[in-house]
Each structure stands twice: as structure tokens, then as C-alpha cells.
Amino acid sequence: MIKDIMFSKKDAKLIVFAAAAILILIIIPLTGNRFIMATTFTILTYMVLAQAYNILGGYGGYVNFGYSAFYGLGGYITAILSTQWHVSPLLMVPIAGLAVGVISAILGVPLLRLKGVYFAIGMITVNFIFLCLVLLFPKITKAGLGIVLPPPPPLQVFCYLAAAVAVVTTLAAHRIANSSFGLALRSIREDEEVAEVVGVNLTKYKVLGFVASTIPAAVVGGITAAYLTYIDPDTMFNIGFSVKVILMARLGGLGTIAGPLVGALVIQAISYALRYTLGGVLHKIVWGALLSATIILLPGGVIKYVRSVLVRRSAIS
Amino acid sequence: MKELFSFVNLVINGLMIGSLYSVMTLGLTLLFGVMGVINVAQADFIILSAYIVYWMSHSYGMSPFISFIVTVPIMFGMGMLLEKGLIEPLQMRTRSHGEFVRMTLPVFFGVAMVVRHSMTALWTGDYRAITTHLTGKAFTSGLIRVPILRLLCLVGSFAIVGLLYLYLTKTKTGKQIRALSQNAVAAKIVGINVERIRLISFAIGICTAGFAGYLFSFIYTFFPGAAGEWVPLLFCIMVTGGLGCTEGTLVIGILFGVVDSVVGYYVTMAFSRVLVFITMLLVLLFRPRGIFGRGL
Numbered sequence: 261m262i263k264d265i266m267f268s269k270k271d272a273k274l275i276v277f278a279a280a281a282i283l284i285l286i287i288i289p290l291t292g293n294r295f296i297m298a299t300t301f302t303i304l305t306y307m308v309l310a311q312a313y314n315i316l317g318g319y320g321g322y323v324n325f326g327y328s329a330f331y332g333l334g335g336y337i338t339a340i341l342s343t344q345w346h347v348s349p350l351l352m353v354p355i356a357g358l359a360v361g362v363i364s365a366i367l368g369v370p371l372l373r374l375k376g377v378y379f380a381i382g383m384i385t386v387n388f389i390f391l392c393l394v395l396l397f398p399k400i401t402k403a404g405l406g407i408v409l410p411p412p413p414p415l416q417v418f419c420y421l422a423a424a425v426a427v428v429t430t431l432a433a434h435r436i437a438n439s440s441f442g443l444a445l446r447s448i449r450e451d452e453e454v455a456e457v458v459g460v461n462l463t464k465y466k467v468l469g470f471v472a473s474t475i476p477a478a479v480v481g482g483i484t485a486a487y488l489t490y491i492d493p494d495t496m497f498n499i500g501f502s503v504k505v506i507l508m509a510r511l512g513g514l515g516t517i518a519g520p521l522v523g524a525l526v527i528q529a530i531s532y533a534l535r536y537t538l539g540g541v542l543h544k545i546v547w548g549a550l551l552s553a554t555i556i557l558l559p560g561g562v563i564k565y566v567r568s569v570l571v572r573r574s575a576i577s
Numbered sequence: 578m579k580e581l582f583s584f585v586n587l588v589i590n591g592l593m594i595g596s597l598y599s600v601m602t603l604g605l606t607l608l609f610g611v612m613g614v615i616n617v618a619q620a621d622f623i624i625l626s627a628y629i630v631y632w633m634s635h636s637y638g639m640s641p642f643i644s645f646i647v648t649v650p651i652m653f654g655m656g657m658l659l660e661k662g663l664i665e666p667l668q669m670r671t672r673s674h675g676e677f678v679r680m681t682l683p684v685f686f687g688v689a690m691v692v693r694h695s696m697t698a699l700w701t702g703d704y705r706a707i708t709t710h711l712t713g714k715a716f717t718s719g720l721i722r723v724p725i726l727r728l729l730c731l732v733g734s735f736a737i738v739g740l741l742y743l744y745l746t747k748t749k750t751g752k753q754i755r756a757l758s759q760n761a762v763a764a765k766i767v768g769i770n771v772e773r774i775r776l777i778s779f780a781i782g783i784c785t786a787g788f789a790g791y792l793f794s795f796i797y798t799f800f801p802g803a804a805g806e807w808v809p810l811l812f813c814i815m816v817t818g819g820l821g822c823t824e825g826t827l828v829i830g831i832l833f834g835v836v837d838s839v840v841g842y843y844v845t846m847a848f849s850r851v852l853v854f855i856t857m858l859l860v861l862l863f864r865p866r867g868i869f870g871r872g873l
């Protein structure tokens with residue numbers, strides 16, 4: 261009981277960090293600087309994505325290269341509903357999230373039977389099926405032309421909204437990680453057969469993990485669509501986007517709460533820095549090279565690497 | 578009657594572009610079958626080879642018909658470099674084979690980005706095409722029309738598939754490559770130099786892209802980003818035909834070529850692709866080793 265009321269030293273540290281982060285998030289939009297706000301918004305959305313991806317990809321060990329499919333779907337549902345019904349896109353975001361939750365639950369049952377690389381390839385295909393479906397119904401989706409959304413609310417709204425979603429997703433991920441659900445996912449990652457023998461309901465937990473990781477993607481897709489006021493199939497259903505999110509989660513450290521947040525911050529910062537210093541084409545070349553290099557050089561992620569270096573240092577001294 | 582002939586023409590056309598699809602996928606199948614490498618950069622290597630054909634003919638006046646003698650060795654060298662520079666270190670640093678296989682995808686995604694955007698930086702995003710004295714010419718008999726270049730493409734595709742088949746079944750190195758694809762540990766035990774075979778098979782996988790790009794340049798226009806549209810299709814052919822199964826790649830490549838040609842004409846290209854992708858998903862779900870795959 262006492263433990264529940266009193267915070268341990270580690271918790272106290274964490275709370276200070278969280279309070280500081282939330283304070284910064286409250287202050288930033290008040291500055292009114294558009295550049296800072298836009299950057300904050302983008303980083304926050306990537307934090308949500310990396311955190312949500314981490315639920316199935318990190319704890320469950322299912323690498324989802326078609327993550328962009330659900331981001332794109334969320335964006336498209338938001339855009340289509342808001343232009344058809346002439347309402348603010350942000351009001352449609354929850355509907356998009358729910359719809360994608362249902363769709364991914366249905367898709368997840370057969371798809372999650374695939375393992376390892378087959379799952380990866382299957383998810384990539386799902387992404388391309390969605391892309392082709394968008395092209396196939398030009399009356400609804402405007403195909404390659406893309407959809408123009410109504411003018412967006414002020415940037416501050418987006419900043420606060422993204423911050424709220426990030427906080428909720430992180431809390432949810434924390435809850436999941438420390439529950440029997442998270443334990444089940446971890447056991448699936450370590451050895452699916454053993455997990456099944458021990459009595460873990462594989463389909464249930466995998467599909468739940470899948471839905472838990474796709475709903476935030478859809479929500480972010482919807483918010484981003486409202487923010488950009490224009491979406492087209494190639495940017496919404498982009499495998500490069502999935503790879504970026506996966507890299508964020510991996511680089512930070514899979515299966516941790518802080519990892520994806522750190523990864524999103526670091527990678528987005530690098531991405532911005534490259535874009536401003538090198539410009540259009542060159543930054544993509546360097547980005548591609550960095551992508552390959554980091555995966556080969558830092559397989560365990562930054563946090564693990566830093567920790568191992570620190571341990572080695574303390575061992576030497 | 579005219580309808581029937583146009584259908585026959587479409588099927589013939591499908592056979593010809595389908596054979597090209599097969600050659601484009603061949604390298605993917607080989608790399609995945611032997612080493613478990615998911616090479617998403619294959620289509621970019623194909624476009625790069627097409628560019629090499631283009632520049633050899635534009636800058637040095639080389640006949641495009643023989644330019645595969647340039648593209649294939651370049652791609653072979655590139656394959657060796659990539660194996661030494663990326664695959665070997667990745668293999669050393671990953672804990673399990675499964676993790677290695679999954680991580681090859683983002684690694685090669687990075688490679689694809691480097692290749693693609695380097696091409697944009699060097700040669701702009703303009704569309705390019707190769708025109709020879711045979712472009713636009715065709716054998717015609719009644720209402721049946723067979724474009725010469727596409728027919729050459731068919732012949733070239735079958736030649737390269739046949740050559741590869743002979744190499745894999747008749748030569749010592751080829752047999753060693755197949756042994757490695759069946760069981761890496763056993764291959765090592767019987768005294769096969771696994772590192773050398775990996776290097777060679779990887780280089781062969783990439784150099785088929787050199788040949789595919791050479792054929793590709795005759796019948797398609799290309800630009801640096803063109804690879805993006807091809808990657809999913811090539812993956813579909815590989816998976817449907819059977820992961821690591823060369824014959825499957827050939828048959829399914831041609832089949833999908835015919836589907837693309839016929840459905841693309843009567844409905845739309847997007848619908849044809851949806852069909853192809855859904856076929857692949859079904860195959861993946863109910864027969865993961867592919868239609869022609871033996872084991873795995």
C-alpha cells in the first residue's frame with residue numbers, strides 16, 4: 261500500500277522529467293514562433309508513431325513494414341469524411357481511428373499468422389493494396405491528384421493536440437508494457453511456440469497488439485492530413501515512412517518506453533539538420549547511407565549502446 | 578473477330594513483358610533463396626543499369642544492343658562491394674538468422690535511397706528512353722503484331738534464365754550455391770567455402786539486375802524514381818512463385834505479365850495490380866513457400 265502512495269527515487273526522477281517535458285510542451289506554442297511550433301508538432305507525431313509501433317514491433321517482435329498503410333488510411337478517411345460532410349477534419353480523426361482499429365482487427369487475424377520475414381512482406385503488400393485501392397476509386401479519393409482539405413485551425417491547436425496524443429499514447433504503452441498483456445507480447449517475441457504451450461492466447465494478444473499500434477498511427481495520419489491540408493497517395497502510403505518509424509523505435513531501443521521517444525527526437529533532429537544543410541537531393545543520399553550504417557553499426561539501439569559504453573567505462577575506472 | 582485478335586495481341590505482349598518481369602525478379606529470388614537477403618534495391622540497380630546503357634550510347638556511341646557487356650560487369654562488381662561492405666558486417670552483428678533477414682530490408686532500403694537520389698543528382702529527374710533503328714518496328718501478319726524489340730527482350734530473358742539454370746545445375750560453383758541455399762551449416766561441414774560462395778552468389782544476384790536493366794531500357798522509359806513502382810511487383814512475383822525458386826519466378830513473372838497486359842487494357846492498371854497483390858497475399862497466407870516452392 262505504502263509503495264503505491266510513496267514514489268521511489270526512480271519514479272521521482274521520472275516525474276521530474278515528465279513535468280519538465282510537459283512544461284516545455286505548454287510553453288512552446290505560447291512563443292508563437294511558427295518554425296518552432298511546426299518542428300515540435302512533427303517530432304511529437306513521430307514520437308506517437310514510434311511509441312505505438314513499439315507495442316507490436318518492440319514488445320511483440322513483429323516488424324511491421326506496412327505501418328504507413330494505417331497512417332495513410334487514417335489520413336484518407338479523415339480527408340474524405342471531412343470534405344464530403346464539410347466539417348472540420350480534426351472532428352473526423354476519432355472516427356478514422358475507430359475505423360482503422362476495426363479494419364486492422366479484421367486484417368490482423370489472417371496476417372498475424374505470418375511470421376518473421378513473411379509478415380514483413382505481407383504488410384508491405386497491404387500497404388500497396390491500399391495505395392492501389394486509392395488509385396482505383398478516383399471519384400471518392402481523387403486518385404493521384406490528392407485531396408485538398410479545408411483550411412486548418414491555428415498551429416497552436418495542432419501542437420497541443422499532438423502533445424496530448426503523445427502523452428496518452430505513452431501512458432497507454434506504459435500501461436500495456438507493465439500488464440499481463442505486455443507480458444504476453446514479450447513471451448510471443450521470445451518464443452511463440454513456448455508461449456502457446458504455456459497458455460498464451462496467441463491470436464488474441466497479437467491482434468490486440470496490432471490494433472493498439474495501428475490506432476495511434478491512424479490518429480496521427482488524420483491529424484497530419486488536417487495539418488498539411490493536402491494529401492496524396494504517394495506521401496501517405498510510403499514505405500520509406502514505415503522504415504523511418506521502425507528506425508526510430510530501433511535506434512532508441514525496442515521494448516522500452518523512453519526508447520522510441522528518444523529515437524524519434526534524435527532521428528527527426530538529424531533529418532532536419534541534413535535537410536537544412538544539404539538541401540533537397542543530397543540530404544536524401546546522406547540519409548539513405550546513414551540509415552544503412554546505423555542499422556549495421558548500432559543493432560541494439562542508442563540507449564543500449566550508451567549504457568554499454570557507460571558500463572565499460574565504470575568497469576575500467 | 579477483331580476483338581479476338583486484339584486479345585491475342587495482348588496475350589503475346591503479356592508474354593513478352595512478363596519474361597522481362599521474370600528477369601527483373603531473378604536476382605531477388607536468388608538473393609533471398611541463397612542468403613536470405615531482401616533486396617529492395619534491386620529495381621534501383623535495374624534503373625541504374627538502364628542509365629548506363631543510355632549514357633554508353635549517348636556519350637560513347639556504343640550500340641545499345643551490346644551494352645550488356647558493360648552493365649553486367651559493373652553490377653557484378655557492385656554486388657561484391659555490397660556483400661563485403663554491408664552483408665558481412667550485418668551478419669556478424671545480428672544475433673539470429675531471422676533478425677539478419679529482417680534487417681536486410683531497411684539496410685537495402687537505405688542503399689536504394691542512395692542509388693535513386695544519386696541518379697537524380699547526377700542526371701536530373703527527366704524521363705529518358707533509348708531509341709534504336711528497331712524502335713517501333715514490328716513483325717506483322719494480318720492483325721497479329723509483334724514488336725521486334727519486345728521479341729528480342731523475350732529471347733534475351735529466356736537466354737539469361739537458361740544460362741543461370743545451367744550455371745546452377747552443371748558447374749561446381751553453381752552446385753555449391755544451391756547447397757548453401759539448402760543448408761548453410763551442412764554446406765560448411767562438407768567443406769564449401771561459404772564466404773566465397775556468398776560473395777559470388779550475391780554478385781550474380783546483383784548482376785542479373787545489370788542484364789534486366791539492359792533489356793528494360795529498350796521497352797520502357799525510365800527516370801530515377803521509376804524503381805518505386807516496380808519494387809512491389811517484383812516482390813509479388815518472387816513470393817508467389819516461391820521464395821528462392823527460380824522456375825517459379827519465370828512462370829509467375831510471365832503469368833503476371835499477361836495479367837498486367839490483359840487486365841490493364843480492359844480495366845485499369847491499378848486494378849490489375851490489386852489483383853496481383855491480393856493473389857500474393859493469399860499465396861502468402863495459405864502456401865507461404867509459394868506456388869512452386871519446394872521446402873523452406
